[in-house]
Amino acid sequence: MASIGTLPFVLKIKPEGTVLSHSQNQYGPRFSIFMYRPRKSCKFGVSNHGFSPRFRPPRAANKEEESGDVSEDTFQANIEKSKKVLAMQRELLKQIAERRKLVTSINSSIINPEEDKVSNEQPENYLSSSALASTSGDDFPKQQSGSFSSNSQDSSTVDQLSEGASLASSKGYEEGGRDIGDQLPEKDATFPRSSTDYWNEVSTEKIQSDELPTFLSSSLKVATINVEKHVDQGESALSEINNVESDMIEKEPPPPPLAGANVMNVILVAIECAPWSKTGGLGDVAGSLPKALARRGHRVMVVVPRYGNYAEPQDSGVRKIYKVDGQDIEVTYFQAYIDGVDFVFIHCPMFQHLGSNIYGGNRMDILKRMVLFCKAAVEVPWLVPCGGVCYGDGNLVFIANDWHTALLPVYLKAYYRDNGQMRYTRCILVIHNIAHQGRGPVDDFSYVDLPEHYLDLFRLYDPVGGEHFNIFAAGLKAADRVVTVSHGYAWEIKTSEGGWGLHNIINESDWKLRGIVNGIDVKEWNPEFDVHLTSDGYTNYSMETLHTGKPQCKAALQKELGLPLRPEVPLIGFIGRLDHQKGVDLIAKAIPWMVSQDVQLVLLGTGRQDLEQMLRQFENQHPGKVRGWVGFSVKTAHRITAGADILLMPSRFEPCGLNQLYAMMYGTIPVVHAVGGLRDTVQPFNPYNESGLGWTFDSAESNKLVNALGNCLLTYREYKKSWEGLQKRGMEQDLSWDQAAKKYEEILVAAKYQW
Numbered sequence: 001m002a003s004i005g006t007l008p009f010v011l012k013i014k015p016e017g018t019v020l021s022h023s024q025n026q027y028g029p030r031f032s033i034f035m036y037r038p039r040k041s042c043k044f045g046v047s048n049h050g051f052s053p054r055f056r057p058p059r060a061a062n063k064e065e066e067s068g069d070v071s072e073d074t075f076q077a078n079i080e081k082s083k084k085v086l087a088m089q090r091e092l093l094k095q096i097a098e099r100r101k102l103v104t105s106i107n108s109s110i111i112n113p114e115e116d117k118v119s120n121e122q123p124e125n126y127l128s129s130s131a132l133a134s135t136s137g138d139d140f141p142k143q144q145s146g147s148f149s150s151n152s153q154d155s156s157t158v159d160q161l162s163e164g165a166s167l168a169s170s171k172g173y174e175e176g177g178r179d180i181g182d183q184l185p186e187k188d189a190t191f192p193r194s195s196t197d198y199w200n201e202v203s204t205e206k207i208q209s210d211e212l213p214t215f216l217s218s219s220l221k222v223a224t225i226n227v228e229k230h231v232d233q234g235e236s237a238l239s240e241i242n243n244v245e246s247d248m249i250e251k252e253p254p255p256p257p258l259a260g261a262n263v264m265n266v267i268l269v270a271i272e273c274a275p276w277s278k279t280g281g282l283g284d285v286a287g288s289l290p291k292a293l294a295r296r297g298h299r300v301m302v303v304v305p306r307y308g309n310y311a312e313p314q315d316s317g318v319r320k321i322y323k324v325d326g327q328d329i330e331v332t333y334f335q336a337y338i339d340g341v342d343f344v345f346i347h348c349p350m351f352q353h354l355g356s357n358i359y360g361g362n363r364m365d366i367l368k369r370m371v372l373f374c375k376a377a378v379e380v381p382w383l384v385p386c387g388g389v390c391y392g393d394g395n396l397v398f399i400a401n402d403w404h405t406a407l408l409p410v411y412l413k414a415y416y417r418d419n420g421q422m423r424y425t426r427c428i429l430v431i432h433n434i435a436h437q438g439r440g441p442v443d444d445f446s447y448v449d450l451p452e453h454y455l456d457l458f459r460l461y462d463p464v465g466g467e468h469f470n471i472f473a474a475g476l477k478a479a480d481r482v483v484t485v486s487h488g489y490a491w492e493i494k495t496s497e498g499g500w501g502l503h504n505i506i507n508e509s510d511w512k513l514r515g516i517v518n519g520i521d522v523k524e525w526n527p528e529f530d531v532h533l534t535s536d537g538y539t540n541y542s543m544e545t546l547h548t549g550k551p552q553c554k555a556a557l558q559k560e561l562g563l564p565l566r567p568e569v570p571l572i573g574f575i576g577r578l579d580h581q582k583g584v585d586l587i588a589k590a591i592p593w594m595v596s597q598d599v600q601l602v603l604l605g606t607g608r609q610d611l612e613q614m615l616r617q618f619e620n621q622h623p624g625k626v627r628g629w630v631g632f633s634v635k636t637a638h639r640i641t642a643g644a645d646i647l648l649m650p651s652r653f654e655p656c657g658l659n660q661l662y663a664m665m666y667g668t669i670p671v672v673h674a675v676g677g678l679r680d681t682v683q684p685f686n687p688y689n690e691s692g693l694g695w696t697f698d699s700a701e702s703n704k705l706v707n708a709l710g711n712c713l714l715t716y717r718e719y720k721k722s723w724e725g726l727q728k729r730g731m732e733q734d735l736s737w738d739q740a741a742k743k744y745e746e747i748l749v750a751a752k753y754q755w
């Protein structure tokens with residue numbers, strides 16, 4: 001019997017003549033032609049759905065088939081067809097193998113330790129050559145007035161950079177970096193891969209031109225056996241093979257990105273980014289919003305300082321010297337590609353080992369760090385090749401965050417756009433907390449290296465600070481658009497109470513301001529998959545297992561904290577920075593009432609020393625009921641969120657607030673001061689129609705907190721069904737970043753078309 005050879009998928013031919021695809025899902029079987037095209041999570045061109053051929057629906061077997069009476073001719077034709085298909089497959093595989101060899105050889109020439117060593121010893125040459133490579137032939141814009149690269153070495157580097165590819169040296173990283181972009185198979189602009197990630201992935205799998213990948217060859221064997229075994233069903237097989245053949249010829253186009261024609265290059269710049277660095281909500285946002293934007297099809301990068309020796313990022317080899325306060329400071333750019341996002345870490349001794357003290361040091365230390373960071377970040381699209389290709393300035397929007405990066409839109413304007421460069425690049429500025437502004441005496445202007453006429457952007461007068469230098473003010477004026485993290489807060493910052501002296505500027509910029517409520521990372525903050533709930537007696541749980549999982553977490557938390565193991569007693573949690581904003585003093589005033597109730601209370605936080613001391617004192621005074629955990633512990637934050645019944649957030653102001661969102665995901669009921677994002681996200685419980693998500697109080701006073709908490713405790717004790725309803729409604733919400741990312745996209749697009 002003639003062998004049908006090998007097929008790249010499993011053909012299971014049932015006796016009655018139907019042919020099933022190897023894999024099907026609820027949407028029906030799919031087929032993706034075997035193309036070599038690197039795409040997000042799409043190795044070797046296999047579709048995101050896996051390698052699954054699409055067949056037509058099985059048709060009813062006719063009588064002839066049933067009898068198995070198929071002519072020899074038909075059978076031969078069947079085999080011939082199959083051979084053709086196989087020949088096509090083999091040719092494609094050969095091409096793949098050749099491409100792989102090419103990429104592997106380029107890769108090994110790039111990752112050459114010897115050359116790295118030499119480069120490290122000769123930073124000047126290395127810088128110019130690698131940076132040259134990274135520009136990929138784009139013209140690197142020269143900095144002009146107020147140039148921060150004023151030392152001769154640096155300016156010569158910039159000059160060299162501007163020469164572009166013509167000066168590229170002929171070997172090593174630069175050549176690879178340049179050429180790889182050209183040589184790689186068609187690069188999907190909307191799903192870029194980091195070069196190292198891509199190369200590693202490809203080169204680690206060995207494949208010979210005459211050898212099939214294992215995942216194929218095993219399928220092929222089965223296919224052969226199956227087809228041989230059931231070859232008497234020839235006609236049916238023939239018709240299906242015809243289908244396959246024509247399907248293979250018509251390539252299935254990749255699905256369009258969610259962002260459609262709006263796909264852009266987006267660079268989010270933040271001073272902290274979870275999981276590497278985090279002191280609060282900004283870190284969470286910087287770690288998760290970019291991934292949601294990438295899921296929409298944008299090419300997204302995050303730029304953040306490198307505070308420690310993180311495992312993932314690799315030295316990109318790009319170095320640059322910046323002047324800060326008259327001193328030359330060398331910066332190295334590290335990078336990683338994770339979850340569809342390019343993460344670029346700015347390494348420099350100024351940032352090293354500051355991970356647990358990001359805002360530490362005196363005012364000048366902090367200012368210099370921010371100046372350096374913004375100078376280095378604004379150049380990343382020219383310097384750091386991601387996936388072999390720099391982002392460049394076309395179709396590019398920066399997202400700066402809070403005062404720490406508010407210099408970025410100013411530098412973009414002063415160094416580039418005022419000089420006719422990066423004309424199409426935009427910068428939006430996100431306000432996470434307007435209370436921190438980068439204030440100082442007007443003389444601080446000399447540290448930011450800007451032309452004199454820029455002083456007016458920074459100069460501000462207010463009754464509290466008098467005339468002063470204000471970085472946030474300058475950023476808000478220079479930004480193309482401004483976003484803040486809830487609708488409520490967008491309104492509050494226009495008032496004199498909520499604007500902290502910047503309300504006039506905000507009001508003048510009202511046309512470019514929008515409130516977008518933060519989302520949350522539903523992988524990280526999800527009781528079903530939470531990695532911090534897999535040990536010490538905790539357990540993962542979902543809506544279905546809430547009634548067993550949450551009590552187990554509560555017991556584990558009580559045990560871990562050394563509190564009495566009492567399932568019936570309401571366990572109240574607080575997590576947050578210990579400062580005026582978070583209203584810890586309101587809790588302090590409410591403590592006597594709280595300990596008079598049959599409750600347990602755990603407070604986790606760091607910040608002001610007097611407030612830290614207060615937490616310790618609460619615990620000392622009420623050891624059987626209160627725990628004051630002074631410290632920053634992500635694990636404990638997750639465990640409190642899971643184990644507590646109630647989360648308190650009496651914040652005086654709260655731009656958005658993430659803890660109440662996390663709490664609701666975990667079936668923990670928030671009791672919050674109805675302000676800013678808390679008012680936007682916690683609809684008050686209405687017992688009459690069983691709606692709402694928690695309890696709110698309308699002014700930052702401890703008696704109001706007591707009143708709201710009292711109602712909450714009553715419901716917890718007396719109205720179990722209502723309580724379960726609150727938990728269920730909270731957990732059912734879609735709090736993911738996807739909706740918010742769509743709104744950010746609208747802002748990005750508005751900024752892009754704005755002149």
Ligand SMILES: Nc1ncnc2c1ncn2[C@@H]1O[C@H](COP(=O)(O)OP(=O)(O)O[C@H]2O[C@H](CO)[C@@H](O)[C@H](O)[C@H]2O)[C@@H](O)[C@H]1O
Nearest residue numbers: 280281282432576605631632633634637654655656657658
């Ligand atoms: N001691 C501790 N140990 C472990 N984890 C701790 C911790 N203290 C705080 N956290 C964590 O830090 C984050 C705090 O986020 P928030 O949004 O509540 O506040 P923050 O005021 O920092 O953020 C600002 O920016 C965010 C993002 O835009 C806005 O939501 C917010 O209103 C605004 O004030 C949460 O992930 C929380 O679990």
